Amino acid sequence: MHKTFAVIAFVVLTFISANAQYEVAFSNSYPPYQFMNEEGELVGFNIDILNAIKDLYKSDIHISGGAWEAINQALENSGTQAVGGVNYPGSPDNDYIYTRSTINTSHSFLYNTQFHSRFSLERFRSLKEPLVALWEHDVLIHYVRSINPSVKFLFVTDYEQLSAALDRADVTCAFAQRVAGIYQAKIQAKDYVSALDHHILERGMGFKVLKTAPELAALLNNGLEVILANGEYQKIYDKWITEYDQSHNEWQKYYKYTVIASTIILILFLLLLIVNRILKARVRSRTKDLQYQLDLNSQIMKELKRQKIRAEESEKMKTAFLANMSHEIRTPMNGILGFTELLKTDEYLSEEQLHFINVIEQSGNRMLGTINNIIDVSKLESGVEEPSYNAVNIKGILMQLQSFFTQETKVKGIKLNVAEKGVISTKGFVTDEYKLNSILTNLIKNGIKFTRQGYVAVTYSVNQECAEFWVEDTGIGIALSQQADIFDQFVQADTSYSRNFEGSGLGLSITKGYVKLLGGEITIESEPKKGTTFYVRIPNHKL
Structure with a gap:
């Protein structure tokens, strides 16, 4: 059933593409993805991908090149239906359709091995005010500064300037698109330029298509799926990209030594695993009781600590209780006893005696309030107090x-x-x-x-x-x-x-x-x- 739908989709797209004309524009200065060769032809990885899709559906697609700003302006003005080699923005776009990615790109640190034989992120992080060549782009600048805040920058506008900067002794390294940077170095025979294996800021690169040309987006998506399946994509990838994937080449160069080293490491690992299991079996039987005792001691210590804290808090509460109750009971009690003593004499007028009685009454009420509060707290703490709704x-x-x-x-x-x-x-x-x-x-x-x-x-x-x-x-x-x-x-x-x-x-x-x-x-x-x-x-x- 799935194959039947695929055949139907292929026939429909072939019919549509054969009866429609499209124009797809590319930047002419981004090798090896798309660029002008010495004969003035627009070539590169993305160009061959589009030509393969074009040949697959026999579609009338015109390919043009120009400056990046110019082709994007043409897309905005509907002067072209799509732009290739576009990195996905990472958020929905109401004006354009983004196809599936033709390739994933990433950035890396490039360096001159003649000046830095052992360059690494750890070394770069420890340098004081290293000089880094890169494009004046906020994301790139922020990332490099996040690794070394003291970094200084040498801004460039193309890969030729980037390659030339790496020949300067005062330039520590460059930060740029990995494959494009290595490509520029190799065509200039600068084999001493290398890249770290870290793949940073990875993004998918594909086609940005006008919303008014959904059939073109469908053609590109389905065509890419077909050439991935029939092996044509891999041929194009090997032609333009594989040669400049340095980490891949280094792996091929040292493949034999890696296999030997891996075999030795595997044998040693198996031996160590066997010995480790034997030792673990012996140690486990001897340490089981010790571990139990340690756990028990740990629980006892925790409980002792909790009891100590509770005892200290209880002591503080008792001290607070005695201090407060001593004051709250003795003060009104002194008032009651003192003014009662005064009432026994006949030296005071009736108005003064009435005042004394009022003071005694106030003191009594204060003592009663304190006692009631103590009773209320006691009921709450004992849990006997219940609400009556x-x-x-x-x-x-x-x-x-x-x-x-x-x-x-x-x-x-x-x-x-x-x-x-x-x-x-x-x-x-x-x-x-x-x-x-x-x-x-x-x-x-x-x-x-x-x-x-x-x-x-x-x-x-x-x-x-x-x-x-x-x-x-x-x-x-x-x-x-x-x-x-x-x-x-x-x-x-x-x-x-x-x-x-x-x-x-x-x-x-x-x-x-x-x-x-x-x-x-x-x-x-x-x-x-x-x-x-x-x-x-x-x-x-x-x-």
């Missing part, structure tokens, strides 16, 4: 909190604003009301505590999936290096400054624990002296 009125919670903190913000001379963001869902939102209230209370209280002027703002948004809260203040802010620690227990960001503010350091730890328990997330953005914004997202646990 019910429908809640988020707007109502925030309004109550705004009213609750009004007196405190008024005394400090700051504002507490609550605002909606986006469309607020009117349907029921399900979560743990106590824990949500505690989260928002701690964040607002934290903002008020560390804000001396400006405002604390709560912005919220509620939908069927989640509730989002932004608690922003214009307070002292938190340095980036300290933001990862503020959710730890008994921690305040800048102890040198924030120790002036009351607090056990448990509020944000409890807040994070409750957010996690409700399946939500909490993040922070802050900058010292500019304020802090906490973002909380709580999912809707629909019943």
Whole structure:
């Protein structure tokens, strides 16, 4: 079936090509691919490829040559239907069809063996300010500089100048198209010019055809496939390319020695492989127990290291706990005992005694808050705390909190604003009301505590999936290096400054624990002296 389609395609293309006229242009200065010979004829590898396809289909294809810029301008103006010897751009083109490649080209470093008997990329990389001859092309310059940043350039415009540059003692090497460079050296009898075996910047070279001539592109593609199959392509390749493929010639020249060396190496390798297997079998049986012991020791060391870190962290937490709780309990306790003692006397007026009672009440509430925080942390760490989900009125919670903190913000001379963001869902939102209230209370209280002027703002948004809260203040802010620690227990960001503010350091730890328990997330953005914004997202646990 495949052969039948191939025959049909051949007949159709033969009929089309026999009844159509095309013009294909080539550059006349790119040997051995296409160039003008001494008789003024356009010859070369790509010319013979096109002639073979032309003869195959008996097509009327006119071949012309000219400067590279001129033939491409003619293609743009539809003065010719195709240009040969084009490197693929690597991206789709809306104006042209690119045929399959006729040959792959690559660049390489060319050097004069009279000046550099042992030239290599490693040697070139180590040279200081080597001089390299090449075309003034950004890609070529960038590649060479990536190997040796100190390189200097000698720019050329054709291969004759490139070949002449290699005869200069101050030129380290040249970087150019490999086959074209060796071709130019050989026709000038410069057998001392050689190329490294590295094939760099490989690209396919084919035909660029106008979109208005798709039948020509099909003819070229199918014709190339046929001459590849019938051996005509290989004849053309051997005629123009093989002779200038230096690495291929070097391989033929030293083929006999390579075979002998390879045979010796293979025998030695087999012997070493046999000996190695014997030794491995002996060593494996003796080292199995040792390896097991090493693995066991490694696990023990890792576990000891983990336990050591946990012990150090536990010690730090204990120290922090004792320091914070000592302060948070002793301070209000001193206030309670001191003012209680004062109340026993009759030396003070009733207004002063009322003030003493208020201080005792505030101190008691502070101690109670600290104890409640410790209990909450204990429940969270022990895992006994569980959420109790019910429908809640988020707007109502925030309004109550705004009213609750009004007196405190008024005394400090700051504002507490609550605002909606986006469309607020009117349907029921399900979560743990106590824990949500505690989260928002701690964040607002934290903002008020560390804000001396400006405002604390709560912005919220509620939908069927989640509730989002932004608690922003214009307070002292938190340095980036300290933001990862503020959710730890008994921690305040800048102890040198924030120790002036009351607090056990448990509020944000409890807040994070409750957010996690409700399946939500909490993040922070802050900058010292500019304020802090906490973002909380709580999912809707629909019943």
